[in-house]
Amino acid sequence: MTNRYQNRIELLQGTLDLLVLQTLRWGPSHGYGISQAIKANSNDILQVDTGSLYPALHRLERQKMIAADWKLSENKQRVRVYRLTTAGKKHLLAERSRWSQLSDAIAGVLDPAKRESEA
């Protein structure tokens, strides 16, 4: 339990948006599904706080990155399902390339030798 909490990483500002958009690339999903997917894909390291997730979803919806529809779940429950819009897809691509630039840059700073050899 303690271990798990220590491994949790506070998400950088804006990173959650990226994760949500990326998750929705595999297909429409509801809030619970998104949080479970992020958790599973990060090997339980990224725990999305509902207090951040839902504001993020509603914000992205307002920015027209994603759209929401009410659908029936497998359990015949009405759920709000989010899907990526065209604008969202474009935004995701742009953000992804920025993200890889950023992570390359950070990796370079952390391990200069590696960058030299590649060059």
Add this chain to the structure above:
Amino acid sequence: MKIPTRRRKQEQELQQEIRAHLDMATHDRIERGESAADAKHSARREFGNVALVEHVTRDQWGWIWLHELGQDLRYGLRIVRRNPGFTAIAVLTLVLGIGANTAIFSLVNGVLLQPLPFPAPDRLVGATIYFPKGAFAILRDRSRTMDIIANTDSTEFNLTGKDLPVRLTGTSVSAKWFSTVGTQAARGRVFQEGEDQPGNENVVILSHSLWERRFSSDPNIIGRSIILDNVNRQVVGVMPASFRWPSPKTELWVPLDLDPRKIGDYWGSSYMPIIARLKPGATVEQARAEIKQLRLQVLASYAWRMPDDTWQKVSIAPLHELLVGDVRERLLLLLGAVGLLLLIACANVANLLLARATTRQKEIALRSALGAGRWRIARQLMTESVLISLLGGALGFGAAIYGLQILKSMLPADMPRLAEVTVDSRVLLFTALLSIATGIIFGLAPVGGTSRLNLTKALKTGDRGGISGTHRLSSLLVAGEVGLSVVLVIAAGLLVKSLWNLSNANPGFRAEKILTARVTPNQSFCAEAGRCQMFYRDLVERVRAVPGVTDVATVNGLPLTGAWDTIPSDIEARPVAPGAHVPMLMERVCTPEYLRIMGISLLQGRGLAEADGAPSAQRVVLISKSTAERFWPGKSPIGEHIKPRWLDTWWTIVGVVGDVREYNMTQNMAEWLDGEFYTMYGAHALNGSGPEAAPAEMTLVIRTTEEQSQVGSELQAIVSSLNGDVPVSQVETLSGWVREAVAGTRSTASLFVIFAALAVILGAIGIYGVISYSVAQRTREIGIRMALGARRSEVLMLIVGRGAKLALAGVFAGLIGALLLTRLMTSLLYGIGSTDPFTYVSVGVLLIFVAVSASYIPARRAMQVDPMVALRYE
């Protein structure tokens, strides 16, 4: 209505979304083998605070504050409606506080803040000292920084025609007066350049009210002639109803008669205020520097040598400042007083809210537990208090519109700009802001109280004992209230005592049972002195014969009415070097009976006699006591000589009489006057119109058998039987003039008394409320005390003692506050210092008495507590 519905749907969907999340999480956990109950519990725990998540999510929707405000308002309205008693008391208190402030602010706004109702009013300036006509002409022609105009304070006219003659107050203005001020006539035109030159001046402009009253709003009035002082003048214009300048009494305007050939009039008498519009680009400082230079040029061009120090202190000031003058201090003082009153009202309502906040602790704790942040709760409480204060403000605004009418009738009619005062949009804005500020101020108290709230304790115990800080805060508020009341009551007490002192000050004459009236033949009629004297002599005989009249005299002006003639004089014993200050003496021309009727005491020598008025008689004068002491200290002035500067023959002093309050009730004489003398109305009477003329503006002084005499109503008939063109005006008892002389102090004192009374009532309610509340809170404790053998009288003392302690603290603070604050009003006090110990002590005792009385009622209730009932109380 669309937005709220959409918002509600959004709310429901959010709740559904979260419920689905929880259900799915629970479902997953059950599939993983958890028990249904455990699964539900852990899913909830994992999710966190539902209300909080909803809240932060809603924040993303935009306009959230507006939505919450709506919520707060709806909730606040419900609270306000559900507690009608509380709301009524709170709102009523605020109506008093805000209403009084709004009414006084309307005055301050109309008189001090509103610019003068002319174009570019900030460019209008004026000289701080009056100048004669000749000086005005020089200033007007030579100034490079100002377009200078002038008007007499007032010029009176006899209007004769087919109706009864009337005396009208008008003003003589220079030709460019209207156009420089920047105003137009409603009908016809204003004066044109050159109309103040000799030969062109027989034109007149009427006020709207005169046109309506006397000429039945005749649309063809322009071009017609009317007879003013036996001279035909052509009506060229009628002013709009809103134009009442320079005074609300002004009924007509005529051109200034600028004739250098009338040397006495041109250089000597008729001093006028000098007004100007700054020329484009010129500043007040430049004008100020210029007037100092121009003063020297005026003195150099004078018809005779003036003292070198004449107009030495002249300066230029904004016209608004000059007009408002000493009223500013009085108004600001009133504004301060109502400000204190509002603070008291705030403290009272804050206390009510505090008392209620303690009973609402549980509700607030619950809301807090359900996820409402501290700020959110504070905002809710604030919304409630602002709602109450806005309600109070709205009603207070209505009350102020009504109150302003009463206020205006209480204030002296000659207060500058009083007629212009109205409730305008600026006053409305003031009231709105004041209400909101008030709501926030008194709303702070319960918020301060509840933020110290211990959640668990409040929820668990349902503790009614109150938040410890609340009690201290409410005691502080009540003590503060008492303190502020003390300040107001002391201020009112000092003013009332001043009014009493003023009204009972010995004015040097007896005012009772004296009727006065101005009887004013035309100047042309009095150009022949004998005819004029005969008229007055006949009139006095006729009036003397009226039943109810015991004695009659005539005089050229009454004390306290601002009517006097100033004579630059030579005193034989004290020759004046050229250019040095010349003694200015005030002249009273009267018949011998005047001193007797007025009860002015003869101290030395003899009084005036009928024979002194004969053409062949030697010219004699009486002087006042202070004049004698000033020029002949330690000696008898009898047999000494004085004379007007321009005469060659000396006048002999034959008597000394007591001083009279000629100027006002606090001062015998204006500062610029050096003394006073009395001369016999007769062949020698001085008159500015010419050496042969007699004064044409005399006042009848009639001693009657009753204070309320009917003689006044018969006067016009008597006068008309002698001369059909002579009007009677200003029929007024001498006591009435004395009352009018203290009108300013009376109105200020009355207003302070009203405010102080309100303050005491509010203070008493405050103490009563706090003590009642504490009695209710301590019922159980009192029951225990009594069960343990405390006597009822001890319980009484316990409760009353608390009230007295609060009052004592408040009174102490109030006395200190009064010591500091009443210093601001010293100029309004008369015959009493601002730290008068008697007033301070008696007000302190009074307030403690009120406080003890206010706590006695709840204390009696405490005394009657039945211990058995009290112990079972909770």
